[in-house]
Amino acid sequence: MKLIDIMHASPVIPVIAIDDPAHAVPLASALVAGGIRVLEITLRTAHGLAAIRAITAQVPQAIVGVGTLTQPEEFAAARDAGALFGVAPGLTPALIAAAKQSGLPLLPGVMTPSEVMAAREVGFQQLKLFPAVPAGGVGMLNAIAGPLPDVRFCPTGGITIDSAPHFLACKNVACVGGSWLTPKDVVHAGDWRKITELARAASTLRKS
Numbered sequence: 001m002k003l004i005d006i007m008h009a010s011p012v013i014p015v016i017a018i019d020d021p022a023h024a025v026p027l028a029s030a031l032v033a034g035g036i037r038v039l040e041i042t043l044r045t046a047h048g049l050a051a052i053r054a055i056t057a058q059v060p061q062a063i064v065g066v067g068t069l070t071q072p073e074e075f076a077a078a079r080d081a082g083a084l085f086g087v088a089p090g091l092t093p094a095l096i097a098a099a100k101q102s103g104l105p106l107l108p109g110v111m112t113p114s115e116v117m118a119a120r121e122v123g124f125q126q127l128k129l130f131p132a133v134p135a136g137g138v139g140m141l142n143a144i145a146g147p148l149p150d151v152r153f154c155p156t157g158g159i160t161i162d163s164a165p166h167f168l169a170c171k172n173v174a175c176v177g178g179s180w181l182t183p184k185d186v187v188h189a190g191d192w193r194k195i196t197e198l199a200r201a202a203s204t205l206r207k208s
Contacts, residue, residue: 001084001085003085003105003107004152004174006038006085007038007107008174008175009063010035010038010175011175011203011205012036012164012176012177012181012202013039013065013175013177013178014031014036014039014040014178014182014199014202015040015042015177015179016040016041016042016051016179016182017044017048018041018045018047018048019045019184019187020188021047021050021051023187024041024050024051024054025054025059026190026192027182027187028055028058028064029192030195031182031195031199033196033199034195034196034198034201034202034203035199035200035202036199037061037062037063038062038063039055039062039063040065040066040067040177041055041066041067042066042067043067043070043078044067048068049066049078052064052066052083053082056082056083063084063085064082064084065083065086065087066078066081066086066087067086067087069086069088069106070089070090070095072094073098075098075099075106076098076101076102083104085104085105086104087107087109087128087154088106088107088108088128090109090110090115090130091109091110091115091118095108096122106124107127107128108127109128109129109130109156110127110130111129111130111135112135113148116144116148120148120150126151126153126154126174127153128177129141129153129157132155132167133163134157135157137158138169138170141155141167141172141173145172148172151172153172153174154175154176154177155173155176159176159177160178161180161198164178164202164205168206178202182195183198
């Protein structure tokens with residue numbers, strides 16, 4: 001599956017940190033039930049790879065990616081766990097090489113026009129604007145669209161359900177990333193109905 005198709009599959013990609021492995025499958029099922037199929041399971045906790053394996057095996061409707069890739073060796077491990085794409089907060093020569101060697105489609109983080117141009121120069125045309133709000137938000141995306149019209153973004157960092165529609169209205173934005181779909185207190189309480197409600201609201205944010 002091409003990365004651009006994955007980005008268009010959900011208007012919002014939830015950024016998920018799994019603190020309890022038992023939450024992985026019911027959380028993913030609740031998100032999918034609400035219309036959010038693309039999930040970014042981060043490696044910010046020790047349970048990331050196990051969660052990817054479990055969700056891939058038990059929630060086949062989900063399109064599971066791995067987030068917070070910062071080390072080259074994580075690419076092959078994530079691919080072997082079943083991840084279909086990767087997300088990184090930045091881009092380095094070592095990560096470029098690891099992405100190519102593993103074959104895992106990568107959405108790398110950028111923050112400035114120079115970083116966008118450098119990423120595009122080595123073959124990346126789908127990028128994560130991160131952190132999106134500190135980087136300039138909608139104003140930055142609209143400014144970049146002129147000189148770099150062929151690049152598509154998934155802005156992530158500081159985006160809320162209220163600000164997401166403004167980002168999605170940018171012509172160079174394919175989707176946004178956000179953590180508001182999986183509030184820690186709701187997940188810890190196992191309130192999967194609430195997660196589905198949040199996902200259903202997010203699934204209606206797609207720009208026309």
